[in-house]
Amino acid sequence: MSNVLEYTFSSTFLVATWKTLLLTVISMVLGIVGGLLLALVKNGGPAPARWLADAYIWLFRGTPVLLQLIFVFNVLPLWGITLEAFTCAVIALALNEAAYMAEIVRGGLMGVDRGQRTAAHMLGLNPVQTMRWVVLPQTLRLVLPPTGNQLIGMLKTSALASVVSVQDLLLTAQRTASANFDYVGTLSAAAIHYLVLTTIFTLAVRALERRLDVDVRARKQGQILTRETL
Structure with a gap:
């Protein structure tokens, strides 16, 4: 047990956890942006x-993310593009995530009542303003839960980056175990770090869901008005 705690709080594992967190967050943010653009194209482009967007989604959802990761890492140098392993991992994970986020966002866009678009048009809003002020805020509430699941999935998928020598949490645990043959201690420490990050992501998503929940906000506003009346 002492070895597990020693590995868990060691600078080597903490640095690796930070790199894993960066890889996850950057890839997820880029994937969300790409997914949003793809969804908007499929929704009204x-x-x-639309055919290109469908082809993109078909390709990246139909092939393993590990294959895509190795492809980016090995093929880009053949085209004269030399990037660090971390950057290659971000590119591959973001491209893959965009395909999944596109379908999530498209489902959210379809979940917004079309009558609200009509009402916004009647109020004089143009299509861009309608999307910005009416559709997207409601879509955000609909897509937040599945996006949270995707974020946690991205955290675990990021471990595949160790295949292309990204010094993430998993690769650090493997190399440490190879050096001292303490597989139980090092892998347990890595598991603890993954569980901590997963818990943080879960709590953050739940807090954001409560903040965006219309009923919760209405109750809070009602309580404030009641206090002011009293």
Whole structure:
């Protein structure tokens, strides 16, 4: 047990955890942006653009993320593009995540009542303003729970980056175990770090869900008005 705690709080594991966190967050943010753009294209873009978006989603959802990761890491140098392993991992994970987020966001866009778009148009809002002020805020509430699941999935998927020598949490645990043959201690320490990050992400998503919940906000506003009346 003492070895597990020693590894858990060692600077080597803490640095590796920070790199894992950066890899997860950066890839997820880029994936969300890419997914949003793909969803908007599929929702109202011209036919050729919709076909390209469908082809992109079909390709990246239909092939293993590990294959995509190795492809980016090994093929880009052949095209004269030399990047660090961390950057290659971010590119591969973000491209893969964008395909999944596109379907999540598209489902959220379809979940917003079309009558609200009509009402916004009647109020004089143009399509861009309608999307910005009416559709996207409601879509955010709908897509937040599945996006939270994707974030946790991204954290675990990021461990695949160790295959291309990204010094993340898993690779650090493996190399430490290879050096001292303490697989139980090092892997247990890595598991603790993953569980801590997963718990933080889960609590953060739940807090954001409560903040965006219309009923909760209405109750809080009602309580404030009641106190002011009294």
